[in-house]
Amino acid sequence: MKAGTDLAQIASLVGDPARANMLAALMNGAALTASELALEAGVTLPTASAHLAKLSAGGLMRMTRQGRHRYYALADHQVAGMLEVIMGVAAALGPKKVLPGPRDNAMREARICYDHLAGEMGVAMFDAFVERDLLAVNGDDVALTKRGTAFFCDFGIDLAAMQGKRRPVCRACLDWSVRRSHLAGSLGAAIFERFVALKWARREKGTRIIRFTPPGRQSFALMLRD
């Protein structure tokens, strides 16, 4: 009985559409003001204020004052993780393909998932690698092919250093915004590092968004094609 009460308490905080929209808007890790969140949720300021008070009291949010602004953010990683899991269930259950995922275009296009590229560009990259026989997919398993080994070495990645480590080299990671796989593992991380080193892309400070430079975008497209 007690277990259910706790469960309900947290879930009901997330269970209101206005609050859920606010929480979803904060999933990129940024902190937003009360006004911005009100806009995001489609309610007036007083209503938003009441919701924010509840979320804070419930421990799901953390607030910092800065002058006359109050910035709200998710309380911690655990809360963000919980929201991801719930969205995962929602995505798996809802057969409605009506463009799920972040409203934030930049987030949907390219973002950091731990330490590798996710979003539409991440999925496109993964698909291209498989298409070109650089990666071999077998169920949930992903492995480097001979061609792939040559290709990534050529791209400037030290594959030898990854072998035999605890962390898997290739791993498929399900993208909640697109519901398709992208590349994780040490190779996924190394590729993203290389993108940054080549100045093709950089992380936007304080968020999980990845911004590609115009030339970087071009090089990226080229890399997938040939």
Next chain:
Amino acid sequence: MKAGTDLAQIASLVGDPARANMLAALMNGAALTASELALEAGVTLPTASAHLAKLSAGGLMRMTRQGRHRYYALADHQVAGMLEVIMGVAAALGPKKVLPGPRDNAMREARICYDHLAGEMGVAMFDAFVERDLLAVNGDDVALTKRGTAFFCDFGIDLAAMQGKRRPVCRACLDWSVRRSHLAGSLGAAIFERFVALKWARREKGTRIIRFTPPGRQSFALMLRD
């Protein structure tokens, strides 16, 4: 906006106390009748029936008819996992140390978490391994030590077969009933398999409970100690 709506839809299903109690009661993996769930939630049959209809329509539950009984169970693993995560957040936030976790003693002591041992015994095992320098914990990372490698080989586990696989060998998994970590990953799974092979323990059919045999319990304690 759409993301928030999906989020709210699922969360609000869990967010009602009566429904949350029902879901919590089903977390041991068993299937219960509508009457039993009504009792569990503390509502009358008609009320429970309405809730169960909603949960089923929402995809969180699965129903099977058996004569004049209707058995309700959680839809799948993903749903059970989501509930675990939410309870984890609730436990982390609620400063009420009033003995959180499953009312069911057997569940709290030892249960399956995917494919490895969780619950009090799982946590005790993890602690002992770290204490004895078989595992090295560094933040969220867990790694095998040299001593650990020798120990687990000696215990009859084929560590070589795990290396280089997609799945991590060691992983820490947060236990919602005890709020401490236990061992997951392929090593965690292999250890549990070994327990079963040695007849120290077995899964109770249809539930997530793990039953240790008396000699198994003794051997287990010995294994942790020396």
Next chain:
DNA sequence: TTCATAGTTCGATGCTAACCGAAGTGTTGA
């Protein structure tokens, strides 16, 4: 000081949904 902006608090309103009793459906057993 005065004005503007950001946010909270208050009071009133209205809608949703949880709830129960009573009646209805379907299954089992006699």
Next chain:
DNA sequence: TCAACACTTCGGTTAGCATCGAACTATGAA
């Protein structure tokens, strides 16, 4: 065929809470 049981559906009541406008507080700028 009838009675008992398990469960669902229906109708009506009630309580909670999301919502908004208006008034209030606090910070910053002129």
